[in-house]
Each structure stands twice: as C-alpha cells, then as structure tokens.
Amino acid sequence: xxxxxxxxxxxxxxxxxxxxxxKATVAQxxxxxxxxxxxxxxxxxxxxxxxxxxxxxAIPEAFGGxxxxxxxxxxxxxxxxxxxxxxxxxSSVLVAATVIAELGGDGQKEQLLPxxxxxxxxxxxxxxxxxxxxxxxxxxxxxxAGDDWVLSGCKVLVLDxxxxxxxxxxxxxxxxxxxxxxxSAFLVDAGTPGVSLERRSxxxxxxxxxxxxxxxxxxxxxxxxxxxxAWSGLNRALDxxxxxxxxxxxxxxxxxxxxxxxxxKERKQFGRVIGSFQGLQHRAAELFxxxxxxxxxxxxxxxxxxxxxxxxxxxxxxxxAKLCEVAQRATNEGIQMHGGIGMTDEHEIGFFIKRARVxxxxxxxxxxxxxxxxxxSGF
Amino acid sequence: MSxxxxxxxxxxxxxxxxxxxxxxxxxxxxxxxxxGGRNPEIDHPDQKxxxxxxxxxxxxxxxxPKEYGGGGLDRDEVKVLREEMARxxxxxxxxxxxxxxxxxxxxxxxxxxxKLEHLPKICRGExxxxxxxxxxxxxxxxxxxxxRAEDKGDHYLINGxxxxxxxxxxxxxxxxxxxxxNSGSKHxxxxxxxxxxxxPGVTVRPIRxxxxxxxxxxxxxxxxxxxxxxxxxxxxxxxxxxxxxxxHEREMISGFGAxxxxxxxxxxxxxxxADASGRxxxxxxxxxxxxxxLDTFAFAxxxxxxxxxxxxxxxxxxxxxxxxYYGTELNKRRNELNLAALGEPALGWExxxxxxxxVSRDWLRSKGNSIEGGTSEVQLNIIAKRVLGLxxx
Ligand SMILES: Cc1cc2nc3c(=O)[nH]c(=O)nc-3n(C[C@H](O)[C@H](O)[C@H](O)COP(=O)(O)OP(=O)(O)OC[C@H]3O[C@@H](n4cnc5c(N)ncnc54)[C@H](O)[C@@H]3O)c2cc1C
Numbered sequence: 184x185x186x187x188x189x190x191x192x193x194x195x196x197x198x199x200x201x202x203x204x205x206k207a208t209v210a211q212x213x214x215x216x217x218x219x220x221x222x223x224x225x226x227x228x229x230x231x232x233x234x235x236x237x238x239x240x241a242i243p244e245a246f247g248g249x250x251x252x253x254x255x256x257x258x259x260x261x262x263x264x265x266x267x268x269x270x271x272x273x274s275s276v277l278v279a280a281t282v283i284a285e286l287g288g289d290g291q292k293e294q295l296l297p298x299x300x301x302x303x304x305x306x307x308x309x310x311x312x313x314x315x316x317x318x319x320x321x322x323x324x325x326x327x328a329g330d331d332w333v334l335s336g337c338k339v340l341v342l343d344x345x346x347x348x349x350x351x352x353x354x355x356x357x358x359x360x361x362x363x364x365x366x367s368a369f370l371v372d373a374g375t376p377g378v379s380l381e382r383r384s385x386x387x388x389x390x391x392x393x394x395x396x397x398x399x400x401x402x403x404x405x406x407x408x409x410x411x412x413a414w415s416g417l418n419r420a421l422d423x424x425x426x427x428x429x430x431x432x433x434x435x436x437x438x439x440x441x442x443x444x445x446x447x448k449e450r451k452q453f454g455r456v457i458g459s460f461q462g463l464q465h466r467a468a469e470l471f472x473x474x475x476x477x478x479x480x481x482x483x484x485x486x487x488x489x490x491x492x493x494x495x496x497x498x499x500x501x502x503x504a505k506l507c508e509v510a511q512r513a514t515n516e517g518i519q520m521h522g523g524i525g526m527t528d529e530h531e532i533g534f535f536i537k538r539a540r541v542x543x544x545x546x547x548x549x550x551x552x553x554x555x556x557x558x559x560s561g562f
Numbered sequence: 563m564s565x566x567x568x569x570x571x572x573x574x575x576x577x578x579x580x581x582x583x584x585x586x587x588x589x590x591x592x593x594x595x596x597x598g599g600r601n602p603e604i605d606h607p608d609q610k611x612x613x614x615x616x617x618x619x620x621x622x623x624x625x626x627p628k629e630y631g632g633g634g635l636d637r638d639e640v641k642v643l644r645e646e647m648a649r650x651x652x653x654x655x656x657x658x659x660x661x662x663x664x665x666x667x668x669x670x671x672x673x674x675x676x677k678l679e680h681l682p683k684i685c686r687g688e689x690x691x692x693x694x695x696x697x698x699x700x701x702x703x704x705x706x707x708x709x710r711a712e713d714k715g716d717h718y719l720i721n722g723x724x725x726x727x728x729x730x731x732x733x734x735x736x737x738x739x740x741x742x743x744n745s746g747s748k749h750x751x752x753x754x755x756x757x758x759x760x761x762p763g764v765t766v767r768p769i770r771x772x773x774x775x776x777x778x779x780x781x782x783x784x785x786x787x788x789x790x791x792x793x794x795x796x797x798x799x800x801x802x803x804x805x806x807x808x809x810h811e812r813e814m815i816s817g818f819g820a821x822x823x824x825x826x827x828x829x830x831x832x833x834x835x836a837d838a839s840g841r842x843x844x845x846x847x848x849x850x851x852x853x854x855x856l857d858t859f860a861f862a863x864x865x866x867x868x869x870x871x872x873x874x875x876x877x878x879x880x881x882x883x884x885x886x887y888y889g890t891e892l893n894k895r896r897n898e899l900n901l902a903a904l905g906e907p908a909l910g911w912e913x914x915x916x917x918x919x920x921v922s923r924d925w926l927r928s929k930g931n932s933i934e935g936g937t938s939e940v941q942l943n944i945i946a947k948r949v950l951g952l953x954x955x
Contacts, residue, residue: 185874186866187876444950448952455953455955458953465939467950476888479863480859483867504856505857553852554841557851557855558840558841560855562828562841
C-alpha cells in the first residue's frame, strides 16, 4: 500500500484536528487536573467524539463500528497527541476493543463491541503487575471452580480504572510466570465481589489505577478465547496498542517541536532572535529529520495492521521504540530551548514531557521495544 | 498493476537472454562499477558488452526520453525493470556523473541542441563526465568560486583551479562552474559551462585519499577553451543550475543510507555468537547495532513515503531535505559498526585474506559521504533556514 493518506483519511484527520483543538486542549487537561475532576475526562466531549464515530473507527461495521481500520484510529490518536486530549480513546477503543476483537467469540463481540463503539461502555485492559511491562511474567491466578473461574492478583497502570465498567484481566490458568502459554483473558465487571479499585495520581495527570482481585468469581462465559491460549491474540493486540501509542506520541512530539520552533523565532537575546544561533538551528534541524522518520515508521506500522502483514511485531516494536526516542528528545529539547519559562507549570510545554513519559512506559518503553526489535531481527 | 505484466514478461525474457552470467554477481566495491568513457576502466570484459546491450534498448537510463538515448519508460515500468534486474542480481550496466548529475540538469536547462549532443553519449557510456565545482577557497561557500572565464567571441578562455574533482583523471569532459562577471553579488556572475578535458590547457593531478585510492584530483586550467555553444542556460545564470544539479547529487549520495543485504546484526552474530538467551554476546554492541538498524528501517520507510507522495502528485515534500544528511550519517554509522562487528578481519589493509582491505577502505571512504555534495553541517543549515524558517543572524 502506498505510504500516503487517502481522501477519506485526510478528511478524518482534518476534522479530528479541528474538533480536538477546540474542545479537548492542553488548557482543558490543566482544568481537569486543577479542579480534581472526579471522572478525569470531559464526558460531554467524549459523547460528541462517540457521536462522530471515533469510538468505533477501527471496529468492523458488523459490530457497530465505522470499519475505517487502524490507520483511521491512528490519525485521530495523533491529533489527540497534539492536543494532549483526555478521553477513553486509548483505554477502551485502542486497547480493550482490540483485545476483544482478537480474542473474543462472535457472541462476545456482538455484546461488547457495539457498546464500546457507541461510547456507552468503557472497558479497559488489566495486564501489568510489576514495575515493568513484561506480559509473560503475569502471575495473577485463574483457577477453575466448577463452571466458574476464581481470579486473584493485583494489576497496576490500569488505564481509566476507576471509571471503567469492565476489565479485561489477563491471568494465568496454567504454566509459570515467564511462560507464554497458560495465559487467559477474562471479562470482569467493575461491581463483581472481590474487585477493589484505587485511583492513582500519575505524572501525566490522567486516569490510571490499581485493580485488586481477591478470589473474584466469574462465570465460564467471561473467558475471552480458549483458556490458557491468550498469548498470540494478546500479543497482536499489544502490537496494535503500541502502534496506536506511537501515533499519539507522533502528534505530541510534532506539536512540542512546532511550539519550540515558534519560540525560537520569537524570543530575543543578545539583540537577536535565539533561532538565529547555529547551535540551536542544528539541533532543531536534527530533530526535524527524526520527526520525518517517526512519521514514516508510524504510517507504515498502521498500514501493516490494516493489511494484516505478518511481521507486525517487528513493525510495532520499531515504531514504539523510535517514537519513545523521538518523543523524549522533542520534549526535552522543548524545555531546554524555552529556558526558564519552560520549567514553569504555567507554561504548557511541561505538559508534553509528562504525558510523553507515561505513554512511553505504557506497554513497553524504548528499552523493551529496542530489545524486542533486535530479537525479531535475529540478533 | 496487471497492465504491466506483458512488459514484465518481455523484460524478464530479454534480461535472461542478454545479461552475461558474469554480470549477475553483486558489485563488491567501487572498482567493479562501470562508468564508461573514451578509455573505460574495465574490471571484466563483459562490463562493456552488458553496457552496450542495455544502451541499445535505452535501458542504461530507462527514465530518460527515447530521443536522447533513454528508454522512455514511465515510473512503474522503471520499477519493473529494476525489480527484474534485481531478481537475477544483474549489475547496474553504467554508473556515471553524467547519468546522476549532468543529465537531469541538461534535461531541465539545456537547449535542444545540447541535449541531442550530450545525452545520448551519456546513455551509451561514450563520454565520462566530472564535476568542476569546488576550489581551494570555495568549498561550503561554493558561490565564492574564482575560476575565470573570459569572453572571446565564439568561446571562453578559462583560467583557475578546481580541487577534489572526482575522477578528473578518468573523465573526458567536465561540467564546470566559472565566473563570467565580478561586478555583482557572489551568486551572480557564475556560469555553467561544458568542455573537453583533452586539451593542452587542462592539467590534472590525482590526490590520494585516506582509503588509499586516488579518485579525486586537483584540476588546473591555463587558457583552457570552452565553446560558447556549450554554455548551459544564460551567462551569469549558473548558480540556479548548479543548485539544481546539487539536489540530484545529494539524492544519489543519500542512497548510501539503504540497508545492506546482510544486516550488521547478522554479521555480528556470525562473528561473535550469542549468549544463553540467544542475544548477541556483547549487549553494548547489540544496542548500538539495534539503534542503527532501527534508524535504517525508519529511513527506508521515509524514502518510500516521499516517493509515494511524489507519485500521488503531492510534490517533493520537506522530508526530502533530510536525505543527504541522514543517509550519509547512517552509512558512516554502518561502517563503524561493521568494524566493531567483524573485529580483526576488518582491520586488514592489503592481501587476499582481507579481500584487499575492502572493509577498512570502505569505512574510510564513508567519511567523505558527509563532506562531498555539501557537508552535513551545510545540510543542517539548509533545513534550519529553508524548511524551518529560522533566520540568519
Ligand atoms: C570524496 C569527495 C569527493 C568529492 N568530489 C567532488 C567533485 O567531484 N567535484 C567537486 O567540485 N567537489 C568535490 N568534492 C568537494 C566537496 O564538495 C567539498 O569538500 C565540500 O563542499 C566541503 O568543502 P571544503 O572541503 O572546502 O570544506 P570547508 O567548507 O572548508 O568545511 C570545513 C568544515 O567547516 C564546516 N563549515 C563550513 N561552513 C560552515 C557553516 N556555514 N556552518 C557550519 N559549518 C560550516 C564544514 O561543514 C566542515 O565541517 C568532493 C569531496 C569529497 C570528500
């Protein structure tokens, strides 16, 4: 597929850019943070996003979505990255709906996907347990008890945990921590006895929390896919999730960079604008080059999802690793080139480095994905 | 796509029949490339056979119009031809500055007579060209060049010196930047002329590089003669042509950033082995190689994206401004990592055991990539000013 956007995609990108720049801006994120918003995102904006179909962009039409594919979702996420827009687009749409689409049976998809696509149901993935992303290390247990399963364990960095209606809990029904086989995925409703939630405050001022499961009993029907065999579907869903996060980081990095270049043209020292200093010019030019590479690798990875390409894991780790690197550089340079004002909470540039850091970590950071990229490349 | 199938079949059959077996092996060094000329450097007799057969079809430069000796193929057909050549590992029949640099400039700025005179000879590999841009005091600041051209009615008399002129000792003709007027700004008064190197007023002295070979020269002009009909564009308009040609030179050089057939990671695994987890034994080297391969992967995607954008009629995007800078820096990284990955065998300079020192010589040669055709620093200046719009002092 040619590495260009088609007309439909350009329209989607432009309408996302317009809407989010008006309704879900950095200023709104600040307001949500400072007011201690209970839900953590603006529900009326989320409703509007869902009405425009964004919650179902990548969900097939048969299940109530638009069927535009992940390239479409990636374009919206990129714009969300530019504006640091807060919504359940990542947790419920990018991640949970994808896990359901990969692992769920038709009945489960019919039951869950249209509700997610309508923005009515908020589902989120509960995966990580330790300090690092290490999916094969999952130790949360799932024990068969008659027709039911009993789940016990503790999950961290569960996106939108305190507002989710349901969780997809990855638990071990067989094998040992470190093994890829033996993992299962369960759908667990928030109100199920034994489930407890703690909202956590992270550096990016977004919703994330800890989910504790104490002998939580769920029926057999809550199992997504075959027991003990979730790995390959989960792996593919995580690849897609990482490509989506890479799209968000692309928008975030591009925006931080453009704001910084704008400042270089405006701020004066030594009687001239600081953008005339070659020391800064070359750093800006190098960053520009890196951003162009970032843009290509993200588009290539998004198209690889929609084309059903076999080497998706390589594409995903390449895109995530590269975007972690570029986002870190763009946001660090953003602060440095703003000087003292860049260190203030009043200035918006600091919001970019904070969100970048959490998105970088989520589902594996630079170090995780560069290592995986090397392994998949055979060395 | 399927409309191209007959063309593909025909091309495949023709290549099968006409590409000599000996030309179906990879080119391992610059020395094995064929550049034609009156006294061509021949590494294997089939080089000329292969070049002549391809030239007959216009396929040494398939994208140029037929009337100028090219193949008159469109983009998709050129792609098919390249794919079919790659399929049988066919070498490029002819690589020259005439193809990569002068040709595009003549197609855009030359008059009909000049195109008909010079382009077919480039396609057939009859005339080999060199580039007379740099001077001892005009490198990055190319526009301050001082080689003079004096108007003598039907011709110019040329006096001055060029330097770093690649293959001046092998070339038949030179495309040369000369000063025809001193009165205006330094960018004005530069003219773009073509002349034969085989004349008493031209002296060439090879310069030896750190890689041991002597591909470039000092070139002296002492009343050298250039015919007026070989002035390209208007007198004093040479800077525009010079810059246009440079974009093509840079495009060619940025191709060095492409991924090698066998990855550096694989080379390192063969040379060093893996640890118990199956990863390359030295984790620091592994990380450096991974970073390089990741950037190469993203660079290839960027070349593809820019190509696709141009094909979709979106023009040559700003991304193309990074190619020269990024591609050459990647090639330097690759060469550094090659040495680290291969160890002792990569340090050889001479002898069959070291393949004549190919690895270390390529490594040294790669250092010039970020200098020739405009240095990396100059490329970054261009991006900062033209693309990002950052001001001068
Ligand atoms: C292998 C090779 C082949 C070549 N072949 C040819 C050829 O065929 N024909 C031809 O005409 N020329 C050729 N050249 C010459 C090449 O174009 C010049 O070497 C190049 O333009 C740099 O000029 P210079 O050598 O005078 O270096 P300088 O311009 O003196 O540069 C020295 C250093 O200063 C830096 N610098 C200069 N100006 C600036 C600035 N404004 N901002 C920041 N840094 C700056 C440079 O980046 C460099 O690092 C070749 C060079 C090489 C290495």
